[in-house]
Amino acid sequence: MKEAIGHKRWAIAEGYIPSYGNGPEPAFTSYETACILNTSDQDANIKIWIYFSDRDPVGPYELKVQAKRTKHVRFNDLKDPEPIPLDTDYASIIESDVPIVVQHTRLDLRQAENALLSTMAFPAATN
Amino acid sequence: MKEAIGHKRWAIAEGYIPSYGNGPEPAFTSYETACILNTSDQDANIKIWIYFSDRDPVGPYELKVQAKRTKHVRFNDLKDPEPIPLDTDYASIIESDVPIVVQHTRLDLRQAENALLSTMAFPAATN
Amino acid sequence: MKEAIGHKRWAIAEGYIPSYGNGPEPAFTSYETACILNTSDQDANIKIWIYFSDRDPVGPYELKVQAKRTKHVRFNDLKDPEPIPLDTDYASIIESDVPIVVQHTRLDLRQAENALLSTMAFPAATN
Amino acid sequence: MKEAIGHKRWAIAEGYIPSYGNGPEPAFTSYETACILNTSDQDANIKIWIYFSDRDPVGPYELKVQAKRTKHVRFNDLKDPEPIPLDTDYASIIESDVPIVVQHTRLDLRQAENALLSTMAFPAATN
Numbered sequence: 001m002k003e004a005i006g007h008k009r010w011a012i013a014e015g016y017i018p019s020y021g022n023g024p025e026p027a028f029t030s031y032e033t034a035c036i037l038n039t040s041d042q043d044a045n046i047k048i049w050i051y052f053s054d055r056d057p058v059g060p061y062e063l064k065v066q067a068k069r070t071k072h073v074r075f076n077d078l079k080d081p082e083p084i085p086l087d088t089d090y091a092s093i094i095e096s097d098v099p100i101v102v103q104h105t106r107l108d109l110r111q112a113e114n115a116l117l118s119t120m121a122f123p124a125a126t127n
Numbered sequence: 128m129k130e131a132i133g134h135k136r137w138a139i140a141e142g143y144i145p146s147y148g149n150g151p152e153p154a155f156t157s158y159e160t161a162c163i164l165n166t167s168d169q170d171a172n173i174k175i176w177i178y179f180s181d182r183d184p185v186g187p188y189e190l191k192v193q194a195k196r197t198k199h200v201r202f203n204d205l206k207d208p209e210p211i212p213l214d215t216d217y218a219s220i221i222e223s224d225v226p227i228v229v230q231h232t233r234l235d236l237r238q239a240e241n242a243l244l245s246t247m248a249f250p251a252a253t254n
Numbered sequence: 255m256k257e258a259i260g261h262k263r264w265a266i267a268e269g270y271i272p273s274y275g276n277g278p279e280p281a282f283t284s285y286e287t288a289c290i291l292n293t294s295d296q297d298a299n300i301k302i303w304i305y306f307s308d309r310d311p312v313g314p315y316e317l318k319v320q321a322k323r324t325k326h327v328r329f330n331d332l333k334d335p336e337p338i339p340l341d342t343d344y345a346s347i348i349e350s351d352v353p354i355v356v357q358h359t360r361l362d363l364r365q366a367e368n369a370l371l372s373t374m375a376f377p378a379a380t381n
Numbered sequence: 382m383k384e385a386i387g388h389k390r391w392a393i394a395e396g397y398i399p400s401y402g403n404g405p406e407p408a409f410t411s412y413e414t415a416c417i418l419n420t421s422d423q424d425a426n427i428k429i430w431i432y433f434s435d436r437d438p439v440g441p442y443e444l445k446v447q448a449k450r451t452k453h454v455r456f457n458d459l460k461d462p463e464p465i466p467l468d469t470d471y472a473s474i475i476e477s478d479v480p481i482v483v484q485h486t487r488l489d490l491r492q493a494e495n496a497l498l499s500t501m502a503f504p505a506a507t508n
Contacts, residue, residue: 005392005474005505011132013197013230014162014245035395037432037472051164051197070394070432070472091164091197091228093132101472101503103394104245117245118395118485118498119373122228124132138259140324140357141289141372178291178324218291218324218355220259231372244372246500249355251259265386267451267484268416268499305418305451345418345451345482347386358499371499376482378386 004040006099009124012092014104015050017076019086032075034094034121035103038065044096048073050084051091058082065100072105094121131167133226136251139219141231142177144203146213159202161221161248162230165192171223175200177211178218185209192227199232221248258294260353263378266346268358269304271330273340286329288348288375289357292319298350302327304338305345312336319354326359348375385421387480390505393473395485396431398457400467412488413456415502419446421479429454431465432472439463446481453486475502 017032038044044067047060061078065071075084075092084090094102102121142159165171171194174187188205192198202211202219211217221229229248269286292298298321301314315332319325329338329346338344348356356375396413419425425448428441442459446452456465456473465471475483483502 005390006503007506009132011164011166011228013164013228013247014160014199014232016199033395035470035472037392037394037474039392039432039474051166051195053196053198057195068432068438069434070470071434072395072397072470089162089197089199091162093164093166101392101394103500103503105395105498106245116498117232117243117371118487119230119246119500120394120503122133122230122247122250123503125134136259138291138293138355140291140355140374141287141326141359143326178293178322180323180325184322216289216324216326218289220291220293233372244359244370244498246357246373249260249357249374249377252261263386265418265420265482267418267482267501268414268453268486270453305420305449307450307452311449343416343451343453345416347418347420360499371486371497373484373500376387376484376501376504 004038004099006037006039006101007123008096008099010094010102010121011124012094012102012104012121015075015090015092016088017084017086031107033105033107034073034075034092035070035105036065036073036094037070037101038067038098040098041067042098043067044098044100047095048078049093051093053089131226133164133166133228134250135223135226137221137229137248138251139221139229139231139248142202142217142219143215144211144213158234160232160234161200161202161219162197162232163192163200163221164197164228165194165225167225168194169225170194171225171227174222175205176220178220180216258353260291260293260355261377262350262353264348264356264375265378266348266356266358266375269329269344269346270342271338271340285361287359287361288327288329288346289324289359290319290327290348291324291355292321292352294352295321296352297321298352298354301349302332303347305347307343385480387418387420387482388504389477389480391475391483391502392505393475393483393485393502396456396471396473397469398465398467414486414488415454415456415473415475416451416484416486417446417454417475418451418482419448419479422448423479424448425477425479425481428476429459430474432474434470
């Protein structure tokens with residue numbers, strides 16, 4: 001493989017985790033996911049910042065994606081410094097110390113992990 | 128955080144708000160949304176222009192997204208200078224005085240705010 | 255408004271129009287659409303080329319999008335030089351003499367024109 | 382037509398093929414697809430690399446897309462050097478010796494090949 005593909009900063013402007021048990025459907029039906037691909041030969045140290053409509057951003061949430069690996073990060077699993085609140089609009093910035101590719105996907109747990117939507121995240125103009 | 132991420136002009140070529148009560152499904156089942164993320168340390172003054180197939184564009188619709196905040200703007204809520212007509216193809220241009228990121232999402236109200244689709248808007252080549 | 259936004263050549267790599275009447279669902283349930291936005295002050299003369307897996311491309315299909323207008327073009331409606339065959343993988347190139355923005359959307363007619371998917375088309379690097 | 386449109390390296394950060402027969406729905410309900418468009422006048426020699434969360438990438442999977450043709454490649458059909466495991470997160474890199482356009486689409490076989498999602502893949506900054 002050639003040089004690592006991607007950028008070091010990405011944005012996802014849409015995010016929303018529905019709450020449990022408030023409807024006729026199964027209580028928890030979807031997962032917000034940031035699929036991260038690290039094609040470089042170095043581990044990627046990732047920092048995620050969560051933006052809200054009515055208070056300051058929270059973060060960084062820190063995690064690692066090993067060299068030449070992919071990790072599908074579920075926003076529901078981010079717990080430190082604090083869980084992402086349910087029923088709340090949010091957005092996110094993903095930063096890495098090596099180039100990565102980020103794709104935003106929402107999974108529907110009722111359909112064997114079928115995705116409901118997917119879009120590439122937005123890469124910062126400067127790598 | 129480093130410098131603000133994004134562009135000052137974005138385009139969404141697809142838009143359609145179905146009318147009320149014309150089918151077996153719940154009358155009003157989806158929301159067209161422009162999710163806007165402002166990572167800068169200044170408030171973003173936003174102007175939205177709506178384009179149609181058969182008449183001149185309408186706008187600007189004006190709103191503000193505060194510094195380091197996200198706002199999920201529902202096209203259904205845009206009222207001034209005039210509501211967006213139902214059952215009508217439209218497109219939109221979103222302009223800001225600071226860099227922003229814009230993601231186009233359609234929510235399905237029947238499924239606890241699950242999204243039906245999502246795509247990054249198209250950024251103008253010149254920032 | 256400032257200068258026109260977009261590019262003069264766009265690609266959509268995915269396309270498929272299902273045939274009529276071959277299942278329990280309503281016979282014709284979706285529309286492939288290329289949503290075109292022309293923000294310039296000149297009419298856009300559009301040429302569409304359809305690519306196949308096993309024969310030469312067909313086109314150009316010619317149409318116009320007026321200045322400061324949007325047009326949601328259904329591939330099903332393209333008839334000249336020939337209709338797009340059903341149950342067939344295809345892809346498309348959209349060319350314009352002024353900058354435009356192109357978004358690929360598939361509509362589901364069973365749900366009051368809700369979209370099933372949407373993504374920005376791919377713009378050619380050279381405008 | 383003018384020069385070929387696209388890039389020679391693309392990334393798709395999301396991938397998942399559900400296993401057979403583990404639910405009330407029809408056993409195999411979706412296809413992960415990389416839709417490739419080759420507008421050049423030369424055949425494209427394609428190499429696909431699959432990335433995982435816990436082991437080294439596998440590849441190359443090799444295939445050809447003829448000049449001025451499109452091919453909708455189903456990841457389920459990739460068999461050499463080994464089939465892509467089911468129920469497993471993966472990502473992919475698609476390389477070509479001529480410029481191509483790549484769109485990631487997931488088809489739902491229960492609905493006459495309707496797509497569940499679609500997004501342009503991410504092009505490498507250097508062509």
